[in-house]
Amino acid sequence: MVYFDNAATTYPKPLTVRNAVAEAMNNYGANPGRGGHKMAVETARKIYECRGALAGLFNAGGEEDVVFTSNCTASLNIALKGVLRGGEHVIISDLEHNSVLRPVHTMAKAGLITYSKAEVFEGDFERTLASFAKEIKKETRMIACTNGSNLTGVVLPVKELGALCKEKGLLFLVDAAQTAGTLEIDVRESNIDFLCMPGHKGLYGPSGTGALVTSKGGLLSPVYTGGTGSMSLISEQPGIMPDKLESGTVNISGIIGLLAGIEFIKRRGLDKIRGHGLKLMKALYSGLSQIDRVKLYTNPPEMGAHLPVLPFNIDGADSEKVAEKLDKSGFALRGGFHCAPLGHRKLGTLDTGAVRVSFSVFNTINEVEVFIKYVEKLARKL
Amino acid sequence: MKKQAINLTSVTYAIKAQNLLKKYGIWSSIGKSGKNVKGVGCGYSIFVKDEHSAAAINIIQQNKIRILSVEAKEE
Numbered sequence: 001m002v003y004f005d006n007a008a009t010t011y012p013k014p015l016t017v018r019n020a021v022a023e024a025m026n027n028y029g030a031n032p033g034r035g036g037h038k039m040a041v042e043t044a045r046k047i048y049e050c051r052g053a054l055a056g057l058f059n060a061g062g063e064e065d066v067v068f069t070s071n072c073t074a075s076l077n078i079a080l081k082g083v084l085r086g087g088e089h090v091i092i093s094d095l096e097h098n099s100v101l102r103p104v105h106t107m108a109k110a111g112l113i114t115y116s117k118a119e120v121f122e123g124d125f126e127r128t129l130a131s132f133a134k135e136i137k138k139e140t141r142m143i144a145c146t147n148g149s150n151l152t153g154v155v156l157p158v159k160e161l162g163a164l165c166k167e168k169g170l171l172f173l174v175d176a177a178q179t180a181g182t183l184e185i186d187v188r189e190s191n192i193d194f195l196c197m198p199g200h201k202g203l204y205g206p207s208g209t210g211a212l213v214t215s216k217g218g219l220l221s222p223v224y225t226g227g228t229g230s231m232s233l234i235s236e237q238p239g240i241m242p243d244k245l246e247s248g249t250v251n252i253s254g255i256i257g258l259l260a261g262i263e264f265i266k267r268r269g270l271d272k273i274r275g276h277g278l279k280l281m282k283a284l285y286s287g288l289s290q291i292d293r294v295k296l297y298t299n300p301p302e303m304g305a306h307l308p309v310l311p312f313n314i315d316g317a318d319s320e321k322v323a324e325k326l327d328k329s330g331f332a333l334r335g336g337f338h339c340a341p342l343g344h345r346k347l348g349t350l351d352t353g354a355v356r357v358s359f360s361v362f363n364t365i366n367e368v369e370v371f372i373k374y375v376e377k378l379a380r381k382l
Numbered sequence: 383m384k385k386q387a388i389n390l391t392s393v394t395y396a397i398k399a400q401n402l403l404k405k406y407g408i409w410s411s412i413g414k415s416g417k418n419v420k421g422v423g424c425g426y427s428i429f430v431k432d433e434h435s436a437a438a439i440n441i442i443q444q445n446k447i448r449i450l451s452v453e454a455k456e457e
């Protein structure tokens with residue numbers, strides 16, 4: 001099988017990650033932050049190490065600014081629902097995944113907040129920035145946007161948006177579902193208050209892992225409350241971070257696997273990872289653009305403007321059908337709507353959906369070349 | 383040997399404190415706080431030798447880690 005569905009979750013995971021999960025199951029079986037026995041403390045130390053690795057990767061203030069969650073959606077919900085108050089206004093982009101759109105829309109439908117959508121202009125950071133600025137009003141509390149689209153791979157100007165938020169006194173939330181482990185993200189340089197990410201995509205950790213990186217934990221009301229292993233005799237949720245936002249036992253083996261994933265990408269280097277993705281994407285774009293009936297929706301991929309994610313369609317064919325045919329030929333990729341209704345509306349693909357190719361460090365140029373030949377064959381047949 | 387227990391709020395801060403002390407050459411161990419510190423229940427402590435306790439407390443405070451209390455421990 002050739003796996004091109006890495007925007008959903010990366011596969012395979014590095015051997016070091018798989019080994020780390022097994023080692024965690026064997027040697028770090030105690031509950032971190034609860035008991036005081038050796039294994040509990042050693043397990044807590046591994047969890048802490050992963051907090052440190054994430055804090056280092058994103059230049060966060062400290063380990064306590066890293067909250068472990070079950071996935072990026074959980075991180076986004078904790079941040080959005082934790083900080084937004086009645087009557088406030090949020091600006092999202094017109095490329096948001098449902099993980100941002102739905103929490104915001106749900107709160108708006110309940111009459112708690114209002115929200116606007118700012119248009120993103122592919123490869124044009126200035127126009128995108130102006131489009132966000134245009135939506136700011138006196139009730140606006142936050143800009144909450146993706147760092148890069150899970151459908152089109154289009155990158156948003158996070159650094160510039162962070163500067164805008166700082167200037168206007170707004171909070172800034174970034175959904176790094178597709179960019180954590182791919183793009184350089186510096187929460188302090190980009191004034192990011194809430195950085196939300198999955199552990200199982202570009203960070204190459206196991207599924208069931210995610211993180212919220214924030215120095216603004218004090219602003220958040222916890223969505224979940226409960227046991228934290230700290231201050232057990234008081235009924236109030238402890239205010240200390242990360243305990244305040246991290247009730248219940250964390251995913252120990254997942255987090256230890258995530259630590260190995262972060263070490264993997266650090267060894268490989270983000271530059272090299274980006275370069276590899278772009279090389280494959282350029283080859284794919286060039287090959288697909290020469291096939292009759294294949295429709296592409298974005299400009300040719302460029303460093304800094306696109307992620308290794310590309311939607312396409314075969315004219316007149318349903319995207320799910322194309323994905324199904326490709327699956328039978330040994331290619332795993334995703335058709336349909338990718339939990340991204342806003343993006344599909346923008347592309348004009350609300351009827352057909354799109355077939356999405358997304359790469360990881362393990363994909364090769366040979367796989368891309370073979371894939372292009374299969375698509376060519378399929379486009380003739382369908 | 384006499385030790386001092388520096389009682390902290392959570393295991394995260396206990397490990398953070400221990401790592402900091404290590405950088406300054408101060409050896410410490412981590413364990414649960416021995417009693418109901420300040421009436422709030424579970425917490426973690428780092429244990430340092432008596433002669434290192436003043437320096438350890440100073441380092442921990444300088445790094446803005448909240449100390450709940452300090453108490454002598456007999457080992």
